[in-house]
Amino acid sequence: MTRSVVVTGLGVVSRDITCLADFQRVLDHGGSEPEAPLQFDTEQFRARRAHATDPDATQAALSAAIENGRLPDLDGVERDCAGLGLLAALEALGHAGLDGAARKKMGCAVATTSGGLMDRYSDALDDNRTGDGALxxxxxAAxxxxxxxxxxxxxCAFSCACMSSLGALSYAMARVENGDTPLMLVGGSDRMREAxxxxxxxxxAMDRDRCRPFDKERRGMMIGDGAAMLVIEDEEHARARGATTLxxxxxxxxxxxxxxxxSPDSRxxxxxxxxxLTMAGKRPDEIGYVNCHGTGTPLNDAAEAEALSNIFVKDAPRPVISSTKGATGHLLGSAGAIETIATILALNAGEAPVMGTTLDPEDISFRMPFPETDRKFDGSVAMKNSLGFGGLNGSLILERLTTGET
Amino acid sequence: MNDTIVITASCADVASPDLLPAEGHSADAPFGNFSVFCLDHSGFETAPRAVRGRHTRVSYRLNKMIPRLLERAGLTADALAGPGCGMVSGSSYGCSQVYEMHRRLKKMGPRGVDAVRFAQATHNYPVSACAIDYKIEGPCLSVLNAETAGLDALQCAQDWLRAGRCDRVLVAAYEDLAPPIGDHLADRARSLPKQGFGEAMVLVLLEKASVAQRRDDLPILTHVAPVPPGGAGLSVTSHSPGSPGFTPRTLEYLGAGGLIALHDLLNSPEAGQRGPQQWQISAAGQSGSGIVAGIGIGQMEDCL
Incomplete structure (x- = not known):
């Protein structure tokens, strides 16, 4: 018999986001305007803006964490891509209340598009060295x-384009369900890359202005970067140590x-x-909210809307749907992880994140949460979908635990 | 009760010093002056332009290897079509195409990155391209995880089969040692005496015993499970009394090493001996965490 898996810790780092409280603000009010990333010159590109982190701020946060003893010395550690993840992991581990001794049982699954190697190779090319062990x-990151x-x-680490995080989550869930370990640190970490x-x-595929998911005038995505980490746990283990389950x-x-x-295919x-739904033992009419992949590209959103209509038939109660990419940008390999956290926060608040950049929504017969509309949804079950290049798909079902369950 | 998982067939392309001319070796240096051994990619390089445009050298090799595997399994391509079949790959360094795109960007600016090359510059491109070609609609993922990657991929396949997500899974493990990865490994090899690295691709077909069309005495995947830190490198051990033992290849095949050992073991004289046998293949990664795969040979009758 497989074990029940619960979430007990969350951590997020992205542009304008250094902790969960920042992230909740972004979800409630929408993100700020995208800007030209600091990591490279975008003048030569057609679309020039992104939701990019400040690399100096990331390094400063890592140095501060080392200074105050929250992280060990990171000499020899790749700090650019994994560094964002380390900061998110610190918050998630603290949120879960896990100290050093408890972590010994823990495993780790990380999603990334290219991880450290491409970044190091880029630096090595700048210095005209590629064979000196820089790779x-x-x-x-894992x-x-x-x-x-x-x-x-x-x-373990997974690189499956933009559905990498759900790949990592599927692996981490299996490790806990099968009893290989009671605790997994799982999520995604990706930095802004010129490539x-x-x-x-x-x-x-990039909009020059804003990402506008499910908008009639949508023109594409807006890249972002950052990391999101979750602590997932055997429910019995969580209960035994008195952890708060999210x-x-x-x-x-x-x-x-x-x-x-x-080009995605809705099927x-x-x-x-x-x-x-089958794995979760749930019916479509039990889903109250769907956090979509919602990149804001014409092809993705059309395919996704069609797929949602295939599952959530018109004559039954339909969930509220939204995409958070208008607020956060598309974090590529980390997207599924940060959006899973957004889904958990929405599930616990009973309120979907606002879609502030979608000004003229397409009529797809699903209620969407706009600034002046009711964002509340019914039910205790939500869904998170991710799609990736190559036609890879992942769909995760999350359930809010009722009071008294743990 | 879980359905038994059988290893229906495997095939491999493995670069090896044995394939070099004799003059390439000397008695005191096992690999002569070589430290990185690559596969013959002339098939891809001489393929029609449209084929080369559609594939990377990894996806091309994988695409060509699938019919070989199917033939050994006694199946046709129809067996892969639909949601009943999944595919997963494992590699340490992933696809060289990813780095090639970065090199072109540095050298040529934005015009060096076109839409097709960008789409191909994802580490899941080989499994995605094959999923499209063979109409595979089940789970598809790519693992990147140092020396354990191939066995990690095997574990994903086991997870999917046991959870009932699909009935059969193609498990691939490869290392693509084009520059800059090959250059980097040559540098590593120089700092590690007598260590050489090899390019490889291995493909294994796992099936639920209940759907396997081959009914001969197939090897069984008894378990794949993580093991705590403490092990090192790759090892193959027998748990059967009187077993002669089995030694994996000496060249480093990184993430592909575990599945090469599996393929070699299943095709070895040791595996052909009479009586039930239980083997374990273990690999440990850079972090020290390891993974072990249990292989049962001559035990099929007990499971059906």
Whole structure:
């Protein structure tokens, strides 16, 4: 029999976000205007803005955490990509109330698009050196977390484009469900990279102004960067140590479109949602809120709306849906993790995050939470969907625990 | 009760010093002057332009390897089509295409990055491209995780089969040692005496025993599980009395090493001996955390 998996800690770092309280403000009021990233010159690109972190602020926060003893010395550790994740992990571990001894049982699963290697290679190219040992493996963030937090459980990293985080979550859930470990640190960590910026520009998938999910005039995504980490735990283990449980991870679905590398097919996401519902033992009419992938590209949002309509039939109660990418940007490999946290916060508040950038919504027959509309939703079950290049899909079902359950 | 998981077939392309001409070796230096051994990519390099445009060298090799695997499994491509089949890959360094895109950006600016190359510059491109070509609609993921990556991928496949997400899974493990990864490893090899690195791709088909069409005595995947830190490198051990033992290859195949050991073991004389056998393949990563896969041979009758 598999074990029930609950969430007991959350941590987020992104632009304008250094902690959960910041993130809640962004979800309630919408994010600030995107700006040209500080990491590289964007003048040569068609779309030039992003929701990018300040790399100096990240390094300063890491140094402060080392100085006050919250992190060990990071000599020799890749601090750019993994550094964002370390800061998010610090908050998540603190939120879960886990000290050093408890962490020994813990494992780690990290999602990233390219992790440390590409960043280091970029630096090495600048210095005209590529063979001097400057490279680290793309999955190195997971190794870094394991070393820094002295985690003795299973360690794994996933790079599956923009659904990487749900891939990592599926692995972490399986480790807890199967009893391999009672605790997993899981999430995503990605930094702003010029190569991603160039690639999405080449695809003409970026809006020059704002990301406007499900808007009639939507023109594309807006890249962001950051990290989001969750502590997930065997429910019995959490109960035994008196931890506060934030949600139950009830089921996850995974599928491939088998259609096209960059153009999604609604049937793939439909299958992932169906599998997630089956695994969770839930009916579509029990879902109160869906946090969509919602990149704001014409193709993604159309396919996603179609898939949602396949699952949530018109003559039954339909959930409130939203995308938080208008507020946070698209955090690529970390997107699924930060949006899972947004879903948990929404589930506990009973209120969906506001979609402040969608000005003229497409009529897709799902209620969406706009600034002047009612954002409340019914029910204690929510869904988080992610799609990735190559036609990869993930769908996660989360459940708010009722008072007295833990 | 969990359905038994069988290892229906495997195949591998493994770069090896054995494939070099004799003059490439000397008695006191096992790998001669070589430290990084690469596979022959001439098939991809001489393929029609449209094929090369559609594939990377990793996705091309994987695409070509699938029919070989299917033939060994006694299946046709129809067996992979639909949501009943999943695919997962494991690698330490992932696809060189990702770094190539970065190199082009540095050298040529934005015009060096086009939409097709960008789409191909994801570490899941090989499994995604094959999923499209073979109509695979089940779970698809790519693992990047140092020396344990291949066995981690095997564990994902086990998770999916046991959870009932699908009935069969293609598990791939590879290392793509084009520059800059090959250069980087050559540098590493120079600092580690007599250590060489090899490029490789391995493909394994796992099935639920209840759907496997081959009914001969197939090896069983008894378990894949994490193990606490403490182990080092790759090892293959027998838990059967009187077993002759099995030694994995000496070259470092990084994330592909675990599945190469599995493939080699299943095709070895040791595995062909009479009587039930229980083997374990263990790998440990940079963090020290490890993973172990249990293989049962000659035990199929007990499970059906």
């Amino acid at each position: 680290v493996t793309p999955g190195s 190794q870094v977390f394991s070393k820094v937090f002295a985690l003795n459980g299973p360690v 991603d910026f160039a690639g999405f520009n080449a695809l003409r 949600a139950r991870l009830a089921g996850i679905g995974l599928s491939a479109d088998s259609h096209h590398i960059t 793939g996401l439909t299958r992932a949602m169906q599998q997630a």
